[in-house]
Amino acid sequence: MGLAYRADVDGLRAVAVGSVVLYHSHIPPFTGGYIGVDVFFVVSGFLITSILYREIKSGTFSLLDFYDRRIRRIFPALFLVLAVTTLLAAHILLPRQMVLYAKSLPPSALFYANVHFEQALNYFGPKANETPLLHLWSLAVEEQFYIVFPLLLFALLRLGGRTLALAAIAVISVASLVYAQISVSEAPSMAFYMPMSRAWELLAGAVLALVAWPRVPPKVAAVAALAGMAAIIVPVFAYNYLTPFPGLSAAPAVLGAVVVIWAGASAPEGVVSRVLSLPGFVYMGRMSYSLYLWHWPLLVLGVVWKGRALTYFEAGGVILFAVLLSALSLKYVETPLRRPQALGGSRRARFAAGAAAILLAVGVSAGIAQAGRGFWPISPRGAAAEAAADDQSRFQKNCNNMPDGWRPRNLQSMVDCSVGPKAAQGSYDVVVWGDSHSGSSFFGFADALDRLGVTTRMMTMPGCPPLLSAARTRGIGPPGACNTFNEVALEEIRQVKPRLVILVARWSLVTRGPALNAALMRGRGEEPAEVEQIFKSLLEGLDTTIEAVSALGARVLLVGQAPEYRYAPNHCFAWKEFYGGDSNACLSQSRADAFFYLADGNALLERAAARHPGTDVFLLSDVFCDKERCRASEGDRFFYVDGDHLSAAGARTFSVDERLRAILTAALAGVVRPGASVQ
Secondary structure (H helix, E strand, C coil): CCCCCCHHHHHHHHHHHHHHHHHHCCCCCCCCHHHHHHHHHHHHHHHHHHHHHHHHHHCCCCHHHHHHHHHHHHHHHHHHHHHHHHHHHHHHCCHHHHHHHHHHHHHHHCCCHHHHHHHHCCCCCCCHHHCCCHHHHHHHHHHHHHHHHHHHHHHHHHHHHHHHHHHHHHHHHHHHHHHHHHHHHHCHHHHHHCHHHCHHHHHHHHHHHHCCCCCCCHHHHHHHHHHHHHHHHHHHHHCCCCCCCCHHHHHHHHHHHHHHHHHHHHCCCCHHHHHHCCHHHHHHHHCHHHHHHHHHHHHHHHHHHHCCCCCHHHHHHHHHHHHHHHHHHHHHHHHHHHCCCHHHHCHHHHHHHHHHHHHHHHHHHHHHHHHCCCCCCCCHHHHHHHHHHHCCCHHHHHCECCCCCCCHHHCCCCCCCEECCCHHHCCCCEEEEECHHHHHHHHHHHHHHHHCCCCEEEEECCCCCCCCCHHHHHCCCCHHHHHHHHHHHHHHHHHHCCCEEEEECCHHHHHHCCHHHHHHHHCCCCCCCCHHHHHHHHHHHHHHHHHHHHCCCCEEEEEECCCCCCCCHHHHHHHHHHHCCCHHHHHEEEHHHHHHHHHHHHHHHHHHHHCCCCCEEEECHHHHECCCEEECEECCEECECCCCCECHHHHHHHHCCHHHHHHHHHHHHCCCCCCCCCC
C-alpha cells in the first residue's frame, strides 16, 4: 500500500486521540475510549512499516537515519511536556507525591515507563489519578517495539523478501494475540502494559503496509470503511473498565482501524474518508501526539490541586487548555524541530541533544528525590499524615496473594507470613483469612495473640472475601482466583488444624456490591435495590464457611470492618495542611455517616454468629467509634493508609483492646462466652 500522504489517516488519529482524551476526562458515555491507544498502534505500525519497506527495497535504509527521525518526531514535544509538568508538579503535588513523580521521570525519559508503572501501580501503590506521567506507558511500548522491528524487518526482507516477512510477522502477530488473550485473565496488568501483548496491534498495521492489496470497487471499499469505523466507535461506548483488555477485546478496534486505512486507498471519496479528511479532523490528527502528551498531566494535576474529582465543566476546561498548548507545541516545537535541518542539520547534534535531555531528566529526578519534596513545605503533622500512606506492616506489604495470575503453588508461605513461637516450624494456632482488610488488620491480631503465646498466620487475597459459596464472587477480585484461593485456604486449615479462624473482609463492599463505591462518592441517600437478596445470599455464604471451618475443629471469629471514609483521612489532612483549610475535619465522621455503610455488614456478622454456637463477633467500629463520632487518628498516629484500609498504627490501636483480648482468650480456651452466639 502506497505511502502518499493520506489526510484520512490523520483524521483517524483525531478519532483515536479524541476517544482517549474523553475517556480520561471521565466524560460519559466514552467509557471505552481507551481503545484509541490501540488505533494509534495500528496507524503507527502502518506508517513506519511503509517507510521502512520503501527504504529497504530501494537500498537507502539506515538505522541511524531511522532513529534520527524518531528523535526529531518524539523528543521535542515529549521533553517540553516533561519540563512543564515537572515545574507544575513541584508547585501542586504534595511532598510524597512529588517524590513518586520524580521516580517516574527516568523511566519516562528512557522509554520504559510501562515497566515502571506495571510494577508501581499495585493494589496498595499510588493511584492512576495521582500519577501525571502514567500515559507515557504507551509511548514506551511503541519505542520498545521500534528498537527491534526495523532490524527484524530488514533481516526478513533480505533473507526471503516480502513473502517471508509477511509470513513471519503473521506468526508473531498470532503469538502476540494468543499471549495477550491468556495474559488478560492470568496477569491483566502485564497484559495491559507489556509490549508482548501489544505487538500484534502494531504488526497489524505492518501487515497492512506490506501486503499488495488489490483494488476493489469504491462502493465496496466505502461500505467496508463504514463497517471499520463502526468497529472502532462501538467499543468506545460499549466497553468500560471491567472489560478484559487487551486481547480479543481489542480486535474490533484494531481490525476496524486496518479496514478504514485499507478502504481509504480505494474509496477516497467515500463518506468515511471525506469526513476524516475534513480540515478540523486533519488538524486534530496532526496535533494528536502533543494532545496525548499534554492532556493527562493537566487532568491529574487538576485533580490533585482541587483535592477531588473534576466536574465535567472543569475537565472540559482542562482539555480546551490542553488543545491550546498542543496547537502551540505543534507550531513552535514539533514542526520546526521535525525538519531534517533542525539543530543545524547535524544528526550528531540531534543525538547529543537527545542524550542531554535524558540526562537532565535523570538529574532532576535525583535532585527531587534527594530533597524529598516540591517547592513548598508541609507542616510536621501533615508530613506524618502523608507518611501514613506507607505505614504498612511487612506482612501487609509482602504476604498478600495477588489475584493476577495466582496459582495454588503461589500461596505465601507459613514461615514468612506467621507471627509467634511456631512460625519457624511452619505451623500456627490462629489464621487470619480474608481480603485486603485481613491483611491490613493482621498485624493487630498477630500482636494481640503473640502476647498470649499464640502463633498467627495471614492468608489474604485482595478483593476476595472468605466465602465458600456463590456469594464469594461479590468481591472485586477475579472470581476464579478468589474461589481457588478460598478452597486452598480451607485445605491448609484442614491440614494444619488451627484452633481459631478469624474471618475479615470489607463487608460493606460485599453487602452492597459495586454500588458501594458509587454511593461513597455520591454521599448518603441511595440504597441498592437488591440489598435484601444480597444479604440473604451472603448469610448463606457465611453459613457455609463457618460450618466448613467448624467441622475441622476450629472456632470462628467474625470481624466487622473499621469505618470507611469518602476520602483517605490522612491524604485529606495532608492536602488541607498543604493548601489550607480545616484539616482536622478530615480525621473524623459522625457515627451515623459511618454506619450508613457499616450497618449491613455488622448485622450480617451478628446474624451469622447467632446461627452458629461458639462463633464470636468483634466489631472494629466499636474500637474507632464512640456514641457520636468515629475517629481516624490520635495525635500524630493516623489509622488509615487510604479510605478503608487500616495502617500499622490503626492495627496497633485495636490490638490492645480489652474486649478483643477477652474474645481471643475465650475462643482459644474453647469457652463459649455468654451472649456470644445465641440461636
